[in-house]
Amino acid sequence: MTTVQSPPVPPTAIRPRVVARTGLYAVLAANAAVVTFFFTQAGFASNTLVVLGRLAGLYGALLMAFQLLLVARLPWLDRRIGMDRLTLWHRWTGFGILWTLLAHAVFITFGYAESSSLDPVNQLIDLAETVEGVLRAVVALAIVLVVGAVSARFARRRLAYETWHFIHLYTYLAVVLAFSHQVAAGTTFTSSPAATAYWYAVWAFALGSVAVGRLLLPLWRNWRHQLRVTAVVPESDSVVSIYMTGRDLDRMPARAGQFFLWRFLTRDRWWQANPYSLSAAPDGRTLRLTAKTVGDGTAALRHVKVGTRVFAEGPYGAFTTMHRTRPETLLIAGGVGITPMRALLEELHGHVVLIYRVATDGDAVLYDELRELAHAKGAELHLITGRAAPDKLAPGELARLVPDVADRDVFLCGPPGMTGAVLRTLRELGVPTQQIHHERFSLAG
Structure with missing residues (x-):
C-alpha cells in the first residue's frame, strides 16, 4: 500500500482552542475587575451583609451575561472550542449564577433585617412591596432555582429533553427580570454615567450575541443558500x-x-x-x-x-483539522460515528490510519466508500468486528495496529462506552492530551 506523506505541520506556539479559552477567561476576569472597581467607587453600605449581598448580585449579573455568550453559538468560538465544551461551561456557569444570586438574596435580606425590627421573611416581603424592582428579582431568582433543579444530574436523567428544554427557555425571562431589577434598584448601576454605560454595554453585547448567533446568522445563511x-x-x-x-x-x-x-x-x-x-x-x-x-x-x-x-x-463543532498538531493521523470510529470520520478522511493529508469498530460486518456503514477512499489516499483501513468484550481496542491491540500512535493526532467518535474506553487506552499508551480530539454532539438550550 502506498503511503502519502504531507509536509510536516508547522509548529504552532498557541493552539486555536487555547487562544479561545484564554480569551474567554481573560474577558471574564477583566469584567470582574471592572465590576469590582465600579462597586468600590459607589461606596459601601454600613452593613457588612448588605455589602456582600450587593457584590454577589453584581457578580451574578456578570455571570448571567457570560452564560449568554457561551450559548450564543458564535462561529469563532464554536470552531475553536466546540459546542460540547461550551455547553459544559454553560452548565457550570449556571450553577455559579444560582449560588451568587442566592447569596445576594440571603445577604441583602438578612442585612436589612439586622437594622430593622422585622424577621427575614417579613423583611423580604417588605422589600418586595416597597422597593421598585425587588419583586421582579424574586421572580427571577425563583426561575433560576427551578432551572437549576431540573438541570441537576438526577433530575435531568428523569426528564424528557423537550420538557427540560421548555423549562430552560424561561432563563431568558429571568435575565430580563434581573436586568430590570438592576436598572431599578442597583446602586452601582446608577452610581456614575460610566457604570451605567458599562452595564448597558455588557447586556447589549450578551443579548446581541445570542440574537446574531442563534437567529440572524441562521436566517441569513438559509436565505443565501x-x-x-x-x-x-x-x-x-x-x-x-x-x-x-x-x-x-x-x-x-x-x-x-x-x-x-x-x-x-x-x-x-x-x-x-x-x-x-x-x-x-x-x-x-x-x-x-x-x-x-x-x-x-x-x-x-x-x-x-x-x-x-x-x-x-x-x-x-470543533471536530475539524483546524486542531491538528501532527502530520499523521489516527481516526477511530464506532458505529454511525463513522460519518464525520468519512468526511475527515476525505480532507486529511498525510498518512492516515482509520479503525472502524462495529458489531458485525453488516453494521459497517459506508464501508465500500471508505475502502475506495482509503485506497485512493494511501490510508490504512481496519474493520474490527465482534463483541465488546474482550476489548479489541485495548492498549496492546491498539499498539499492535498503530505502533506510532503516540506520534499521531487521534480523532475519536463513537458510542459513549466505547469513547470512554478508547480515551483510557490512549492515556495508557502515552498519547498527549493535545493530540486527542473528540466531541459530544450536544446542544445547550
Whole structure:
C-alpha cells in the first residue's frame, strides 16, 4: 500500500482552542475587575451583609451575561472550542449564577433585617412591596432555582429533553427580570454615567450575541443558500443518506467533521431539528448527511421527498483539522460515528490510519466508500468486528495496529462506552492530551 506523506505541520506556539479559552477567561476576569472597581467607587453600605449581598448580585449579573455568550453559538468560538465544551461551561456557569444570586438574596435580606425590627421573611416581603424592582428579582431568582433543579444530574436523567428544554427557555425571562431589577434598584448601576454605560454595554453585547448567533446568522445563511434535497439513499436497513444542494455552497464555511441542526420543511416535521454530521467533505456543490433511523424523527428521513426545502443551522463543532498538531493521523470510529470520520478522511493529508469498530460486518456503514477512499489516499483501513468484550481496542491491540500512535493526532467518535474506553487506552499508551480530539454532539438550550 502506498503511503502519502504531507509536509510536516508547522509548529504552532498557541493552539486555536487555547487562544479561545484564554480569551474567554481573560474577558471574564477583566469584567470582574471592572465590576469590582465600579462597586468600590459607589461606596459601601454600613452593613457588612448588605455589602456582600450587593457584590454577589453584581457578580451574578456578570455571570448571567457570560452564560449568554457561551450559548450564543458564535462561529469563532464554536470552531475553536466546540459546542460540547461550551455547553459544559454553560452548565457550570449556571450553577455559579444560582449560588451568587442566592447569596445576594440571603445577604441583602438578612442585612436589612439586622437594622430593622422585622424577621427575614417579613423583611423580604417588605422589600418586595416597597422597593421598585425587588419583586421582579424574586421572580427571577425563583426561575433560576427551578432551572437549576431540573438541570441537576438526577433530575435531568428523569426528564424528557423537550420538557427540560421548555423549562430552560424561561432563563431568558429571568435575565430580563434581573436586568430590570438592576436598572431599578442597583446602586452601582446608577452610581456614575460610566457604570451605567458599562452595564448597558455588557447586556447589549450578551443579548446581541445570542440574537446574531442563534437567529440572524441562521436566517441569513438559509436565505443565501436555499438548501433542497436532491436524493435520499438507503445505506442499509437502518441507515439513510440525504444529499442536498443550494446556492453559493462554495461560500458556506462548513468543514469536514462539523455538524448542522437540520430541519426538513415538511408539513409534519418542519418544527423538529436534529443534529447530524456531514458524512462527506463539503465540495462547494453538495452536502450530505448520513443518519441511523432509530426513532420516529430519524425514521421519517427515509420518506423525505426530493425537492424538500431544508433549514440548516450551523455548521457547528470543533471536530475539524483546524486542531491538528501532527502530520499523521489516527481516526477511530464506532458505529454511525463513522460519518464525520468519512468526511475527515476525505480532507486529511498525510498518512492516515482509520479503525472502524462495529458489531458485525453488516453494521459497517459506508464501508465500500471508505475502502475506495482509503485506497485512493494511501490510508490504512481496519474493520474490527465482534463483541465488546474482550476489548479489541485495548492498549496492546491498539499498539499492535498503530505502533506510532503516540506520534499521531487521534480523532475519536463513537458510542459513549466505547469513547470512554478508547480515551483510557490512549492515556495508557502515552498519547498527549493535545493530540486527542473528540466531541459530544450536544446542544445547550
